[in-house]
Amino acid sequence: MPKILTVDLGTREYPIYIGSGLLTKSEFYRDHIAGSQVMIVTNDTVGPLYLDAVKAALAGYQVREVVLPDGEVYKTLEVWSRIFDALLTERFARDATIIALGGGVVGDMAGFAAACYQRGIAFIQVPTTLLAQVDSSVGGKTGVNHPAGKNMIGAFHQPRAVIADTQTLETLPQRELSAGLAEVLKYGFIRDVAFLDWLESHMAELLGRDAAALAHAIGRSCEIKAQIVAEDEFESGQRALLNLGHTFGHAIETGAGYGNWLHGEAVGAGICLAADLSRRIGWLPEADVERTRHLIACAGIPTERPADLNADQLLEFMAVDKKVIGGQLRLVLMRRLGEALVTNEFDHNLLRETLS
Template sequence: MQPKQDHLNVELGERRYPIVIEEGSLGSMDLSPWVAGEQVLIVSNETVAPLYLEQARASFPGSRVDEVILPDGERYKTWETLNRIFDVLIDKQHTRRTTLVALGGGVIGDITGFAAATWQRGVDFIQIPTTLLAQVDASVGGKTGINHPQGKNMIGAFHQPRIVVADPLTLGSLPPTEMAAGMAEVIKYGLIRDEHFLSWLEEHMDHLMAMQPEPLKEAIRRSCECKAAIVAEDEREAGVRALLNLGHTFGHAIETHTGYSDWLHGEAVAAGMMMATDLSERLGYLNYNDSVRVRQLLIRARLPVNPPEGMSPVHFRALMQVDKKNVSGRVRLVLLRALGDAFVTEDFDPEAFEATLNHFCHPLD
């Protein structure tokens, strides 16, 4: 069966690729047309493989399909784990015409994409994201990479997939915290450039959190459209793409501080977006009511709106200095001119920045 497909395209010239968003696509869609050679390597993890590996294998009927199952979690987004993919590619004699398939969440997508970007200087890959975060964010845009012990995503490459297949039915198996973490990115798209979508989310958040399929599909579609439009405009993050980092500079500081383990990426981004919103209000761009709307929407999505206890302004300042959004040593932030209208700046009142840090960091006295 060829499911009714809800297509959209990421427009990148000859690297243009489709995103398919459809319930039941995993397991029923024949992906052979997107496989150039005869070899496929599916990369998944210990959580996702038992649920979806067999369905994914069925999508490549004409290929020799190998697999590698990695441990689950952001702390495994390392060179050592990446090397396990290379070892299988060597052992199974995959050539430069092989296709890698990322079956899982953002970590699997990033690490598999980076393996594809660097195996024999670049081979094809396909994304089958199974978490909300990966469906709305990690699978669109071609960012791939691994972490350095001292910094997230410090090592990576831009490498675009041939196709992305997002099946909303896979979200049924997600733990609630992961669902919430993905919702942080969905909310982000509304905040940075689509006030109508933000209002739509306020209207439908309860349906979304109750996993109603039609609103869910709509939220994924609008998020992907938003990100795809931004990526098409700015593939290499020279300009507008930086807006996608709303909440990420604060958020990465939180993730680094907590060692990439206690906080999910989306949770850190949620707290970071709240901090960016607060700073935008202090700088006079937003009013009090705007901040309340953001806070309430995040809370309804079961997301944190404060950084972890025990994190001080000193921690934030130290960790934000080496963040890679940083140009020429100054802290560079995405702020909100209004809800639905983000901008990037290095030029803000440092006292307001300090006030935001102090407001969110409660000393442990």
């Protein structure tokens, strides 16, 4: 039996199913498909692995697929528009359902297409990477990148269900597993120091893809995210905590060129930068910054920004961050391990020192 979590969003409430072998089981899809037409959006890495199995589970529906090129560099308006070409070629109606089969990029693009096709249709997330299972498939943030900034064009659009099949992690490259662990660690850093302790003591099992350890890590991550999203669906407040490491991380990703750093890698390095700035402000003791770096490093993630990006370049990319309000950059920092906060009250000289 899968673990079932509920994201409590009133009329937009939906379940997250977590377990092994779920994506081949029709019962996890059927209740959440709106009409009879299903468009599976996937990429050319994940499609060959799982597309046939998902289609077999959807016997009886009019199922079509659109296979996008794999990679963050393709998360553009132009590639996104191919989903509409496919939907319209197939004459798909407003009661059609989109299934996102893949990692965060596929989920973000498919979800954003579902948000905009005929002004909004149903969609289901079937995340196949650790990062997507713990982060990008939950919470309804969808979108594409602009050359000047990551996720700058998008929408809030909640899925009807998330089907997180932990068996898909068996085929995940090690580098992507590590990148996903950065987001898992993030949940500990922002809200649950006990989970951080657990992760510290189970890092070897996680890296070794122990099924039980992964299932626990995914479940707890989704629980924390679901709770925060339920409190603040449209990010007018607390939800911004989920962006720990992300303002730094997005600047790294944009500056390094999309796809050169994986999102999770950039977030991991970003968490280390956030910890460093939190220390300079006087909140985190040096030992906790060291522990942060150690945890990130043990997960196999870089702890430093790219050497070829200087502080000025990073500050420039950070200036277009979505958390900027009234011209003021706001950052998610750590008051202590397990307690993050959003603030614009920091000395910009300290920020520059952190980036230098």
